[in-house]
Amino acid sequence: METENSGESAARPPGMADVARVAGVSAQTVSRVLSAHPNVREKTRAKVLAAVDQLDYRMNAAAQRLSSGRSRTIGVVTLQTTFYSRTTVTFGIETAARAAGYTVSTASTASLDTQSVEDALSRLADQGVEGVILAIPLIHVSRKMEQLTRSLPTITIDGSRTSASEVVAVDQAQAARLATNHLLELGHETVWHVAGPGEWLDAASRLRGWRETLEAAGRDVPPVLKGDWSPASGYRNGLILGRIPEVTAVFVASDEMAFGVIRALHELGRRVPDDISVVGVDDIALSEYCSPSLTTVAQSFADMGALAVSHLMRHIADPDAAPEPESVEPRLVVRASTAPAPAVPPVERDK
Numbered sequence: 074m075e076t077e078n079s080g081e082s083a084a085r086p087p088g089m090a091d092v093a094r095v096a097g098v099s100a101q102t103v104s105r106v107l108s109a110h111p112n113v114r115e116k117t118r119a120k121v122l123a124a125v126d127q128l129d130y131r132m133n134a135a136a137q138r139l140s141s142g143r144s145r146t147i148g149v150v151t152l153q154t155t156f157y158s159r160t161t162v163t164f165g166i167e168t169a170a171r172a173a174g175y176t177v178s179t180a181s182t183a184s185l186d187t188q189s190v191e192d193a194l195s196r197l198a199d200q201g202v203e204g205v206i207l208a209i210p211l212i213h214v215s216r217k218m219e220q221l222t223r224s225l226p227t228i229t230i231d232g233s234r235t236s237a238s239e240v241v242a243v244d245q246a247q248a249a250r251l252a253t254n255h256l257l258e259l260g261h262e263t264v265w266h267v268a269g270p271g272e273w274l275d276a277a278s279r280l281r282g283w284r285e286t287l288e289a290a291g292r293d294v295p296p297v298l299k300g301d302w303s304p305a306s307g308y309r310n311g312l313i314l315g316r317i318p319e320v321t322a323v324f325v326a327s328d329e330m331a332f333g334v335i336r337a338l339h340e341l342g343r344r345v346p347d348d349i350s351v352v353g354v355d356d357i358a359l360s361e362y363c364s365p366s367l368t369t370v371a372q373s374f375a376d377m378g379a380l381a382v383s384h385l386m387r388h389i390a391d392p393d394a395a396p397e398p399e400s401v402e403p404r405l406v407v408r409a410s411t412a413p414a415p416a417v418p419p420v421e422r423d424k
Contacts, residue, residue, distance in 0.1 A: 144200070145203070147178070148194075148202035157359075165374060206229075210233045222236075228384050228388065238396070244278075261350065263293045265298070265323045267324075273302075304336075311341075315337055321415060322352075347415065352367075352368045356371030377401065
């Protein structure tokens with residue numbers, strides 16, 4: 074009988090009582106050390122942590138919440154997508170959260186409708202997360218969203234906000250101005266635009282920045298072509314642009330769509346950049362390796378995720394502090410997909 078009990082003891086994972094026994098302290102003292110309670114002598118804290126290492130003790134998450142009143146978890150609401158930008162933002166959030174001693178719980182939504190976002194926020198609140206990062210644009214802000222973000226420290230990173238959230242965002246209108254001005258400075262008479270989905274605030278801001286730049290320069294504003302962030306939508310719009318002889322410059326609202334545009338132009342016999350210059354936005358890893366390498370406006374998604382975590386940690390520590398929105402400046406990266414406007418416009422050369 075004694076041997077059987079010993080076997081059971083050896084088979085089960087160590088508990089807080091085992092740590093207390095090895096450290097020679099009470100279980101309550103172990104709980105205080107693991108919850109970072111300030112009223113513990115350093116010598117005692119060292120003994121407990123040594124026992125934790127010796128036994129390879131891992132505190133159960135539920136028990137940790139009970140003992141400290143904190144979950145050490147932040148929530149992220151994101152869209153179900155394989156787009157590079159979204160996955161890189163999430164990676165940046167997870168890396169920064171781990172460094173801060175937090176885990177990440179993700180609630181993804183299949184769409185951006187109000188009910189889906191409310192459900193995602195509710196799931197995270199029910200899990201007891203200490204704060205939330207909204208990595209999606211908010212098309213409409215409902216009363217329930219307002220209530221949830223008032224009860225939880227919340228950071229948004231797509232430019233949208235509720236009355237209680239704090240914004241960390243890239244200046245997307247400036248990204249469009251950088252791209253459009255670059256093409257105008259190369260001598261192009263005007264710049265065409267392949268925009269992102271209208272429900273995304275990033276897309277709307279880039280569209281606005283493009284239009285305002287052309288108007289300020291006294292240039293014609295061509296009709297807008299619409300994409301959905303995918304390379305396939307870029308390809309479809311590239312087939313249209315390549316058949317318009319007067320097109321010499323295109324600003325595309327994302328690198329992934331720009332890849333599709335360039336592929337379509339190649340198939341139609343339009344040379345990039347000799348006939349048509351192309352600029353994207355994002356500077357994803359593949360942009361340097363497409364043919365030709367893509368001129369783009371860089372924004373570091375991983376850094377954005379880390380910055381959002383930093384703001385959220387401050388918000389969690391002091392929920393009553395006034396919000397401190399932060400805008401990150403984008404940066405133009407010039408590569409081989411842009412060149413001076415052709416000396417002989419395609420509309421004349423093709424006659």
